[in-house]
Amino acid sequence: MYEFRYHRPETLEDAAKLFSECGDPLFLAGGQTTLPVMKQRLASPSDLIDLGRIPELRGISLSGDTLTIGAMTCHEDVARSADAKSAIPALAGLAGDIGDPAVRSRGTLGGSIANNDPAADYTAALVALGASVHTPSRVIAAEDFFTGMFETALEEGEMIVKVAFPAPRSAAYVKFPNPASRYATVGVFVAGTREGVRVAVTGAGPCVFRAGDIEAALEGDFSADALRGVSVSPDGLNSDLHASAEYRANLIGVMTRRAVARAS
Amino acid sequence: MPAISLSVNGKPVSGEYEARTLLCELLRGHLALTGTHVGCDTSQCGACVVLVDGDPVKSCAMLAAQADGREVTTIEGLAGGEKLHPMQEAFRDHHALQCGFCTPGMILTSVALARGNPALGEEDVAKGLEGNLCRCTGYRNIIRAVMAGAKAMREQGDV
Ligand SMILES: Cc1cc2nc3c(=O)[nH]c(=O)nc-3n(C[C@H](O)[C@H](O)[C@H](O)COP(=O)(O)OP(=O)(O)OC[C@H]3O[C@@H](n4cnc5c(N)ncnc54)[C@H](O)[C@@H]3O)c2cc1C
Numbered sequence: 001m002y003e004f005r006y007h008r009p010e011t012l013e014d015a016a017k018l019f020s021e022c023g024d025p026l027f028l029a030g031g032q033t034t035l036p037v038m039k040q041r042l043a044s045p046s047d048l049i050d051l052g053r054i055p056e057l058r059g060i061s062l063s064g065d066t067l068t069i070g071a072m073t074c075h076e077d078v079a080r081s082a083d084a085k086s087a088i089p090a091l092a093g094l095a096g097d098i099g100d101p102a103v104r105s106r107g108t109l110g111g112s113i114a115n116n117d118p119a120a121d122y123t124a125a126l127v128a129l130g131a132s133v134h135t136p137s138r139v140i141a142a143e144d145f146f147t148g149m150f151e152t153a154l155e156e157g158e159m160i161v162k163v164a165f166p167a168p169r170s171a172a173y174v175k176f177p178n179p180a181s182r183y184a185t186v187g188v189f190v191a192g193t194r195e196g197v198r199v200a201v202t203g204a205g206p207c208v209f210r211a212g213d214i215e216a217a218l219e220g221d222f223s224a225d226a227l228r229g230v231s232v233s234p235d236g237l238n239s240d241l242h243a244s245a246e247y248r249a250n251l252i253g254v255m256t257r258r259a260v261a262r263a264s
Numbered sequence: 265m266p267a268i269s270l271s272v273n274g275k276p277v278s279g280e281y282e283a284r285t286l287l288c289e290l291l292r293g294h295l296a297l298t299g300t301h302v303g304c305d306t307s308q309c310g311a312c313v314v315l316v317d318g319d320p321v322k323s324c325a326m327l328a329a330q331a332d333g334r335e336v337t338t339i340e341g342l343a344g345g346e347k348l349h350p351m352q353e354a355f356r357d358h359h360a361l362q363c364g365f366c367t368p369g370m371i372l373t374s375v376a377l378a379r380g381n382p383a384l385g386e387e388d389v390a391k392g393l394e395g396n397l398c399r400c401t402g403y404r405n406i407i408r409a410v411m412a413g414a415k416a417m418r419e420q421g422d423v
């Protein structure tokens with residue numbers, strides 16, 4: 001790895017100040033993406049600003065029917081959280097199926113969504129549940145947060161502090177995992193929410209998206225049978241060595257039916 | 265250079281290390297604890313897993329500086345003197361290693377699995393070892409060993 005400077009701020013203010021003063025800085029969460037990417041020399045920041053010592057970024061709390069998770073909370077803590085398991089079991093289950101135990105002890109919610117990998121799992125949960133992403137200066141609705149492949153609405157130097165998830169009436173997430181990494185070849189999160197049925201798809205396209213036709217079909221009849229006549233177009237879906245666009249389109253149907261069966 | 269203090273296998277370690285020092289480099293290079301193996305250096309194989317505050321971590325994907333203030337356990341720290349840890353015994357008894365390259369990571373991940381789940385079943389073991397690759401054994405004996413090791417740990421009150 002190239003040399004870099006390392007900083008360990010203890011407040012959000014210090015982290016933001018450091019970011020503005022450094023030449024080409026990057027925030028460091030668990031490092032599960034950042035460190036491999038630096039080793040491959042796809043990123044060569046001058047400074048790493050470790051967010052691990054900032055108390056506001058940690059913790060899980062349930063207040064009314066809103067589950068709030070700090071950006072630096074690791075996947076394993078979400079998977080084991082009694083609050084997450086009681087309020088949104090599908091979310092705790094999703095976190096427990098990310099990668100492997102060692103990735104889950106280091107990888108964080110904030111790092112996952114800031115990175116917005118097209119095959120990441122959390123993105124689907126945020127969009128389907130209608131979560132909101134809190135930064136020091138504003139609150140961003142999940143649908144506006146994920147703007148494209150590896151792109152988000154975050155401004156340069158803007159930190160994710162926490163994510164607030166409204167608890168749904170029912171929800172389930174099912175993915176077809178890549179057998180090597182467990183990233184989603186296709187993952188579908190279905191949620192029965194106050195605003196109706198929401199279905200978010202990850203892994204299939206360049207960025208997480210809502211499946212409008214499927215939502216409409218499920219609105220009146222929340223059952224796997226309701227999806228019989230609905231076909232998913234492969235247009236715009238990813239084709240790579242793992243799966244063709246046509247295969248991914250088919251998997252969206254299969255994963256959705258499984259998720260609906262699990263949620264209903 | 266960041267100043268780092270941590271505990272490794274119960275002994276205090278402190279010093280100034282280059283920021284880019286990975287935890288596996290601190291352990292292997294600076295502390296000569298070469299039981300931690302680096303198989304891929306790309307977070308794929310799990311050979312480098314150590315325990316940080318009891319949790320399994322790929323030491324090739326963590327900076328030494330990120331381990332500041334933490335307790336690290338490597339394979340060298342598992343046995344009590346001459347007496348192997350029950351999970352180590354179980355790997356030997358069940359022929360769960362051939363070349364042994366993956367073994368330190370397998371054993372440390374398995375110890376964390378056993379401590380995290382008092383009712384550990386074979387499926388939990390298979391899922392729990394998804395991040396640990398073995399080119400030799402075919403995994404069946406590893407799963408048998410972890411089941412036996414976990415049972416022995418429970419009997420010794422280590423779960
Ligand atoms: C082997 C392996 C398997 C994996 N499998 C899966 C899987 O099955 N499903 C899945 O979804 N993911 C998977 N991942 C990804 C993993 O779960 C992490 O979420 C991801 O790598 C991000 O890691 P991190 O949280 O350590 O963030 P880092 O790598 O530290 O940071 C990632 C990016 O986010 C930025 N960032 C971090 N925190 C913040 C913040 N609070 N505010 C603003 N920007 C921030 C950083 O600057 C950086 O650009 C896998 C990773 C590995 C290595």
Ligand code: FES
Nearest residue numbers: 303304305310324
């Ligand atoms: S050497 Fe760290 S995961 Fe392979």
Ligand code: FES
Nearest residue numbers: 362364398399400
């Ligand atoms: S025993 Fe050789 S890699 Fe597992």
